[in-house]
Amino acid sequence: MNRKWVVVAAAAGAFIMGTVSVTLSVAQEKKKESKLHRIMEKVNRNNSVIQKGTRNAVFYKKAERDIAKSAKEMVKLAKEAKPLGKDSLEKAKVANPQKVWDDYSDAFIKSAEELEQLLSKVGAPYDKVKPAFGAVKKSCADCHKDFRVEDEF
Numbered sequence: 001m002n003r004k005w006v007v008v009a010a011a012a013g014a015f016i017m018g019t020v021s022v023t024l025s026v027a028q029e030k031k032k033e034s035k036l037h038r039i040m041e042k043v044n045r046n047n048s049v050i051q052k053g054t055r056n057a058v059f060y061k062k063a064e065r066d067i068a069k070s071a072k073e074m075v076k077l078a079k080e081a082k083p084l085g086k087d088s089l090e091k092a093k094v095a096n097p098q099k100v101w102d103d104y105s106d107a108f109i110k111s112a113e114e115l116e117q118l119l120s121k122v123g124a125p126y127d128k129v130k131p132a133f134g135a136v137k138k139s140c141a142d143c144h145k146d147f148r149v150e151d152e153f
């Protein structure tokens, strides 16, 4: 093979190897993210749908079915999150963190279920949905205050 092409091939090989190793380390980084973290990201997406859809009565009217879907999803995710607190317990500065975690989780599940229930019938009144969602958001903030210590939200 021509010398010039050997150099080109070697450079291309090095480039590919570099790309592969970057890709691998990104994949490893992803894997390190906790299961709870991934659930929280989904929780957050549904939370945004409800947040936007309940901004005012006009938005709400158009978004009601999407909000209902997200509320239902939120109940599922809240239940999935409850047994995943283990990694967060040692970071919390509360006495009996397991019990506190379970209480916050139950408050989250219960408030999400109430919202879901309210929205199970088409035409749920905005002035009931809005405070019901307020209770859900409070449950997020309460738990984050004690257990999501490393970064503010």
Ligand code: HEC
Binding pocket: 034, 036, 037, 040, 041, 043, 044, 047, 088, 101, 104, 105, 108, 136, 137, 139, 140, 141, 143, 144, 147, 148, 153
């Ligand atoms: C029972 C406790 C608890 C409840 C309730 C809770 N969270 Fe979290 N949340 C956590 C913990 C702990 C973390 C940090 C987990 C991690 O990053 O490993 C977290 C992380 C997050 C993150 C960060 C994810 C990221 O990409 O960094 C978002 C966003 C979030 N929660 C949104 C919400 C919203 C919205 C609600 C309510 C609808 C909620 N959470 C309810 C405990 C809770």
